[in-house]
Amino acid sequence: MAATATGIHHRSYTSELRLRATKAEYFRLGLTLALLVVVPFVLDNYWLSIVNTILIAVIGAVGLNILVGYTGQISLGQGGFLAVGAYTSAILTERYGVPVLLSVVAAVVATAAIGIFFGLPGLRLKGLYLAIATLASQVIIEFVVRRDPGGFLTEGAGYIDVARLNILGWQVERSTFEQQWYLILAIITVLAVVAARNLFRTGLGRSFMAVRDQDIAAEAIGVNLTRAKLTAFAVSSGYVGLAGALIAHYTEIVSWERFTLDVSITYLAMIIVGGLGSIAGAVYGAIFMSLLPVLIRTAAQQWGDAVPVLKDQLPAVQNALFGAVIIAFLIFEPRGLARLWQRAKDYVRYWPFRY
Amino acid sequence: MSTFLNLLAYGLADGAILALAALGFVLIYKATGVINFAQGEFLLIGAYLMYTAWVVLGLPMVVSVLVGIVAATVVGVLVERLILRPMVGEDPISIIMVTIGLAMLLKAVVQMFYGTTPRSQPAVLPTGSVSVLGATLPVNRLLVILIAAVVLTAFTLFFSRSKHGIAMRAVADDQQAAMTMGISVRRIFALSWALAAVSAFIAGVLLADLSAVDQNIAAFGLMVFPVVILGGLDSVPGTIIGGLTIGLLTQFVSGYLDPGLATVIPYVVLVLILLVKPYGLFGETRIERV
Numbered sequence: 001m002a003a004t005a006t007g008i009h010h011r012s013y014t015s016e017l018r019l020r021a022t023k024a025e026y027f028r029l030g031l032t033l034a035l036l037v038v039v040p041f042v043l044d045n046y047w048l049s050i051v052n053t054i055l056i057a058v059i060g061a062v063g064l065n066i067l068v069g070y071t072g073q074i075s076l077g078q079g080g081f082l083a084v085g086a087y088t089s090a091i092l093t094e095r096y097g098v099p100v101l102l103s104v105v106a107a108v109v110a111t112a113a114i115g116i117f118f119g120l121p122g123l124r125l126k127g128l129y130l131a132i133a134t135l136a137s138q139v140i141i142e143f144v145v146r147r148d149p150g151g152f153l154t155e156g157a158g159y160i161d162v163a164r165l166n167i168l169g170w171q172v173e174r175s176t177f178e179q180q181w182y183l184i185l186a187i188i189t190v191l192a193v194v195a196a197r198n199l200f201r202t203g204l205g206r207s208f209m210a211v212r213d214q215d216i217a218a219e220a221i222g223v224n225l226t227r228a229k230l231t232a233f234a235v236s237s238g239y240v241g242l243a244g245a246l247i248a249h250y251t252e253i254v255s256w257e258r259f260t261l262d263v264s265i266t267y268l269a270m271i272i273v274g275g276l277g278s279i280a281g282a283v284y285g286a287i288f289m290s291l292l293p294v295l296i297r298t299a300a301q302q303w304g305d306a307v308p309v310l311k312d313q314l315p316a317v318q319n320a321l322f323g324a325v326i327i328a329f330l331i332f333e334p335r336g337l338a339r340l341w342q343r344a345k346d347y348v349r350y351w352p353f354r355y
Numbered sequence: 356m357s358t359f360l361n362l363l364a365y366g367l368a369d370g371a372i373l374a375l376a377a378l379g380f381v382l383i384y385k386a387t388g389v390i391n392f393a394q395g396e397f398l399l400i401g402a403y404l405m406y407t408a409w410v411v412l413g414l415p416m417v418v419s420v421l422v423g424i425v426a427a428t429v430v431g432v433l434v435e436r437l438i439l440r441p442m443v444g445e446d447p448i449s450i451i452m453v454t455i456g457l458a459m460l461l462k463a464v465v466q467m468f469y470g471t472t473p474r475s476q477p478a479v480l481p482t483g484s485v486s487v488l489g490a491t492l493p494v495n496r497l498l499v500i501l502i503a504a505v506v507l508t509a510f511t512l513f514f515s516r517s518k519h520g521i522a523m524r525a526v527a528d529d530q531q532a533a534m535t536m537g538i539s540v541r542r543i544f545a546l547s548w549a550l551a552a553v554s555a556f557i558a559g560v561l562l563a564d565l566s567a568v569d570q571n572i573a574a575f576g577l578m579v580f581p582v583v584i585l586g587g588l589d590s591v592p593g594t595i596i597g598g599l600t601i602g603l604l605t606q607f608v609s610g611y612l613d614p615g616l617a618t619v620i621p622y623v624v625l626v627l628i629l630l631v632k633p634y635g636l637f638g639e640t641r642i643e644r645v
Binding site for chain 2: 068072074118120121124125126128129131132133135136137139140143147265268269272276309313315316317318319320322323324325326327330331334
């Protein structure tokens, strides 16, 4: 393997199969890991709580990108699937006393099962129709958790209080709440991202991409379409269920407001802005879209007096910016931040030449 | 019996508005292949355009309607030109997402100007009631049904008789062939967005007149999806049948069973239709080959 000014040239199959090709990539990986270790020591609790929400969003976005970016099956049902994960885990721990580790696993399995059910129309439908089918799943799941027929979910309270996280007797402390959660979330997120990254080096992952690129041709070369599509829904929803369960235990309360259609759209925005069909892109997108409201809020506090509309209409400004960002990325850089980063690297590598 | 007649009138009125909203959606999908998730927001924009012209600027009602129609046309054409045209040839996921982004943007812009509090405007249609077979029915709902019927008939005639309408059908059928016959496909795209915006304007104004000028109008737009899936994504008669069915279904469920259930029942129908007859009652079945 040699990295030259004209690109990366592999000289053996083993080098081509490696996860990271160049020294620079190893360096960046080291840098990222170092950053992950340093973060809890530098940030105060407010920013650490934001980092924690970002980590959960990363898991959800990676899960959605497996479905949308890699398999080409659009899903507007993210919010509903998050709800399934959150409610399953919360109900099992709170009402039935199931240990947290088991209830999280159960949440992953339950969400995967629901995902498969709502993925069934995907066997016959593509793109547009599937988008509408998953929209229906979002509306139906949202309706169920909101109306809570017979008090089956929240026993009439409308929400579920979740006890402080307790894993095999090890309890999260009040004083170091964010730090301990950071540790847990960072480990889970890194594992989830690495697993997703590796998924696309397996036959299963490659069959997902074949389905995305041209499903009928994929079937012709022996990909089992039914299996590939439903597994994609299962794997993706499993990730989303994990994210939902983490939301439940981290925020310690589960209520329907957290799982609306807007949430689905925000997650779609994450992977669009980050880059469809790129795990790194899902991570960038989750960071970007989670920081955007924080930045707007800060800006509103700073300049709210000079620009009153910023302060008075904060949610509207935020939504307008969300919409504008989605549109701008789709028109000007459909492959998202991941591609922008690639282009920036290329620019430096080829400088002073344009290409 | 009077409950039944009442629900029937309410359901048909809702259905008529839904059919108008779905008509715009189907027009865009047929001609340009775009699934427009911003259809509800077009209704919202329509209602607020009417409010702006009539209440804020104080124009006479008829003039306000005309101003609103012109403004809606401009919005439709601008959206097509600025946002959808650069997306030609992108995959469906991107195009769906761009209309979702558009929906967020449009709704947020309306909210920035007018906030979230509902606005009141004088009634467009005469209020009052008539008694039919022992039931007292509101006049404005009956008029909504009538207006929608007139507009839908006008659109149907436009497609079958006028030159532009026939050109639109040609483009929907086969873009390449239409181009070789000298039809400007770009102009047809713009025209379909403009017509969709106009039908959404009418639907938005009628809806605002029955309920209120507020953000809920956009939420009503989501109901377009059950309608078009039931009727078929690319069928104009399908929108009428689909609209009326969904409108009646929600009103009857709401009246006889549970108002809460009525909000979700269209989506349950949607999932069932997708599982059983994915291209709807009148939709064109697509057979794909490599």
